[in-house]
Amino acid sequence: MQQKIHSKFVELYGEGGRLFASAGRINLIGEHTDYNGGYVFPGAIDKGIMAEIKPNGLDKVRAYSLDYNEEAVFGLREEDKPEKQWARYVFGVCRETIKRGGKVAGFDTVFAGDVPLGAGLSSSAALESCFAFALNELNGNGIDKFELARIGQSTEHNYCGVMCGIMDQFASCFGKAGSLIRLNCKTMEYKYFPFNPKGYKLVLVDSCVKHELASSAYNKRRASCENAAAAIRKNHPEVEFLSDAKRLWLDEVRERIPQEDFLRAEYVIGEVQRVLDVCDALERGDYETVGEMMYQTHFGLSRLYEVSCEELDFLNKLARRMEVTGSRVMGGGFGGCTINLVKDELYAPFIAAAKEQFAAKFGHEPKIYDVVVSDGAREIR
Ligand code: GLA
Numbered sequence: 001m002q003q004k005i006h007s008k009f010v011e012l013y014g015e016g017g018r019l020f021a022s023a024g025r026i027n028l029i030g031e032h033t034d035y036n037g038g039y040v041f042p043g044a045i046d047k048g049i050m051a052e053i054k055p056n057g058l059d060k061v062r063a064y065s066l067d068y069n070e071e072a073v074f075g076l077r078e079e080d081k082p083e084k085q086w087a088r089y090v091f092g093v094c095r096e097t098i099k100r101g102g103k104v105a106g107f108d109t110v111f112a113g114d115v116p117l118g119a120g121l122s123s124s125a126a127l128e129s130c131f132a133f134a135l136n137e138l139n140g141n142g143i144d145k146f147e148l149a150r151i152g153q154s155t156e157h158n159y160c161g162v163m164c165g166i167m168d169q170f171a172s173c174f175g176k177a178g179s180l181i182r183l184n185c186k187t188m189e190y191k192y193f194p195f196n197p198k199g200y201k202l203v204l205v206d207s208c209v210k211h212e213l214a215s216s217a218y219n220k221r222r223a224s225c226e227n228a229a230a231a232i233r234k235n236h237p238e239v240e241f242l243s244d245a246k247r248l249w250l251d252e253v254r255e256r257i258p259q260e261d262f263l264r265a266e267y268v269i270g271e272v273q274r275v276l277d278v279c280d281a282l283e284r285g286d287y288e289t290v291g292e293m294m295y296q297t298h299f300g301l302s303r304l305y306e307v308s309c310e311e312l313d314f315l316n317k318l319a320r321r322m323e324v325t326g327s328r329v330m331g332g333g334f335g336g337c338t339i340n341l342v343k344d345e346l347y348a349p350f351i352a353a354a355k356e357q358f359a360a361k362f363g364h365e366p367k368i369y370d371v372v373v374s375d376g377a378r379e380i381r
Contacts, residue, residue: 017054022130024115025171034165037186037241038272044175051111066112092155118210120331125168128152133377175376209335228265291326298328307333
């Protein structure tokens with residue numbers, strides 16, 4: 001990938017520039033908790049984005065996406081917003097940097113990625129974090145890593161229409177090889193947990209299903225949570241985010257909020273606790289409990305939060321039947337992957353069965369990705 005990027009860069013823009021990379025992410029547990037001020041437990045992976053970048057002395061950006069084989073040229077003012085969605089990510093990062101008082105000099109870039117799109121591995125956060133990190137370095141802005149993550153998040157909010165939380169961009173910016181990171185999304189305190197479960201593998205099974213309208217459904221989930229939190233706050237003013245609420249407090253407002261919002265909130269309150277339980281279990285080396293929590297999360301995401309789909313429920317049931325230790329839909333949902341914690345000896349039969357049975361039912365095989373927990377945003381020298 002590095003070679004391809006460099007050749008294209010030289011062909012289009014002359015002498016080469018500096019090379020930056022960032023990563024997609026997995027999340028062991030803690031789904032849809034980030035924008036509720038709860039815990040998440042992600043890590044960066046060995047699939048990501050790489051970009052070669054060089055200042056061009058002009059007032060504009062010339063960006064070439066190798067994956068789309070397309071160039072976009074745009075200025076750096078708000079009214080210069082490009083048409084192409086992929087270019088909006090780069091543009092948004094420039095704009096959000098400038099809004100924070102950072103300098104962004106015009107630049108040329110060629111970039112490419114190997115995060116499967118729509119798989120729930122956050123290719124967009126990888127792209128945002130790569131450019132947020134690179135522009136910070138190239139322009140000597142000295143913006144800290146939390147703010148770099150927020151630049152990516154605001155890009156989603158203001159230029160892509162997804163009201164996402166901070167998890168993906170945080171994982172891309174803070175990811176460290178071999179460690180998962182537990183983040184408290186309210187206080188932004190975080191802790192690295194070395195993750196090397198002896199005798200187990202972590203594997204993603206990609207249904208290759210992508211649902212249209214996933215972003216509006218996502219924003220709707222978020223609105224339901226905020227609605228439930230607002231109702232609870234009337235009785236308990238200390239509730240800033242839904243994650244601050246006790247289960248009992250949710251019951252108190254049951255009649256006052258739509259049933260749908262109640263179910264969403266019920267899931268979130270349970271999920272916040274599960275992240276803590278999983279971290280404790282990991283410290284004891286108790287992978288059975290970790291796995292059981294993953295199944296509980298899947299149940300909640302499927303029945304209460306309603307972000308699963310037939311294909312993902314099928315993969316989850318198959319995992320359960322084969323006594324896979326843990327399995328659940330991962331990421332925003334509405335398609336994408338399940339994440340599975342599988343005993344070494346069960347790995348080959350599970351993958352074989354998943355491919356065969358999924359293909360028999362849905363007409364195509366799922367894709368399989370072994371998880372390698374890796375570094376996040378960085379310069380490659
Ligand atoms: C998407 C969002 C994240 C998070 C997850 C669900 O990946 O970008 O902020 O909300 O969904 O956990």
